[in-house]
Each structure stands twice: as structure tokens, then as C-alpha cells.
Amino acid sequence: MPTLDDGRNAINQGNLQQARLIYEAILQENPRSEDAWLGLAEVLTDTEDKRICYENVLKINKQNREAREGLRSLEPQADPLVAALQQKAPPRVDEPAYMEEDEPTLVSERPAFDDVSSSADGETPIFILVAVGLALSVVVMAIGGGLVFYVINSLTGG
Numbered sequence: 001m002p003t004l005d006d007g008r009n010a011i012n013q014g015n016l017q018q019a020r021l022i023y024e025a026i027l028q029e030n031p032r033s034e035d036a037w038l039g040l041a042e043v044l045t046d047t048e049d050k051r052i053c054y055e056n057v058l059k060i061n062k063q064n065r066e067a068r069e070g071l072r073s074l075e076p077q078a079d080p081l082v083a084a085l086q087q088k089a090p091p092r093v094d095e096p097a098y099m100e101e102d103e104p105t106l107v108s109e110r111p112a113f114d115d116v117s118s119s120a121d122g123e124t125p126i127f128i129l130v131a132v133g134l135a136l137s138v139v140v141m142a143i144g145g146g147l148v149f150y151v152i153n154s155l156t157g158g
Contacts, residue, residue: 001029007039016043032060038067047074 002022010019023040026033034057041053051074057067 002026004033004035004039007036011039011043019043034060034064034067038064038070041070050074 002025004026007019007022007026010016010022020040020043023036023043026036027040030036037053037057037060041050041057044050044053051071054067054070054074057064058071061067
């Protein structure tokens with residue numbers, strides 16, 4: 001008759017199918033072997049089969065820590081990112097009471113469309129800055145283009 005050590009050796013050698021057969025043979029002879037059920041759970045791949053093994057161990061010994069941990073590991077795990085997003089941050093003490101509701105929070109205040117051309121006291125209006133920038137870019141392009149034309153013309157002898 002195979003022993004628990006034979007099953008453990010088969011696992012250590014990577015022969016899980018042999019280990020499964022060994023543990024099943026042990027359980028045929030002694031269906032109350034906690035270690036055989038735990039060994040069988042270790043080599044099985046189907047989650048439901050593993051669950052049955054761990055539950056059988058707990059029927060034999062309700063205090064078996066390894067079987068409890070095995071069952072716990074089979075429970076579906078929540079995605080940590082989703083869990084973190086679902087947690088609501090506690091309200092800060094300095095926030096007004098109306099902020100405790102689930103109202104959207106604006107990232108920044110945008111000026112109204114009419115306010116885009118205006119500026120603060122003492123600043124140049126935005127549309128003038130844009131116009132000057134465009135004029136400068138046209139001048140730079142014209143000078144650069146003329147310079148490139150002159151260099152190419154003089155190199156080609158024209």
C-alpha cells in the first residue's frame with residue numbers, strides 16, 4: 001500500500017498524476033486521513049474538487065488550519081484596484097458640509113467665453129498677444145525663406 005511519503009515524493013518529483021493516484025489509493029483504505037485529503041487537494045486542478053477535499057478535512061477535523069486556509073484561497077478575490085476605487089475617502093474636516101454629497105467636483109474653473117479676450121488689471125489683452133505672435137511668426141518665416149532662397153541661389157550660381 002502506498003504511503004503519504006510516496007505521495008509527497010511524487011509531488012516533489014513533479015509527477016502530480018502519480019501523486020493523485022497515490023492519495024486516492026490511501027483514501028480508499030482510510031477515508032478519514034486528513035493528510036491524504038490535503039495532499040489530494042494540492043495536486044488537483046479543478047477548484048470544485050479542491051473545495052470538496054478541504055471540506056472533507058474539515059468534516060474530520062474542524063480545527064484544521066491548512067484546510068481553512070485552502071478554502072479561503074479558493075474564494076474569489078476582488079480586484080484590488082476596483083476595491084480601492086469603491087472605497088469612499090473620509091471627508092476632510094476643512095470641507096464645507098455640502099461637499100459631503102456625491103456632487104461632481106470641478107478640476108478648475110474655466111472663464112466664460114466672453115471673458116477669454118479680457119485680462120486682469122494691467123495685463124495686455126490675450127487677443128493682442130495672439131496677433132503679435134502670429135505677426136512675428138510670419139516675419140520670421142519670410143526672412144528665413146528669403147535667406148534660404150538667397151543661399152541656394154548663390155550656391156547654384158544663379
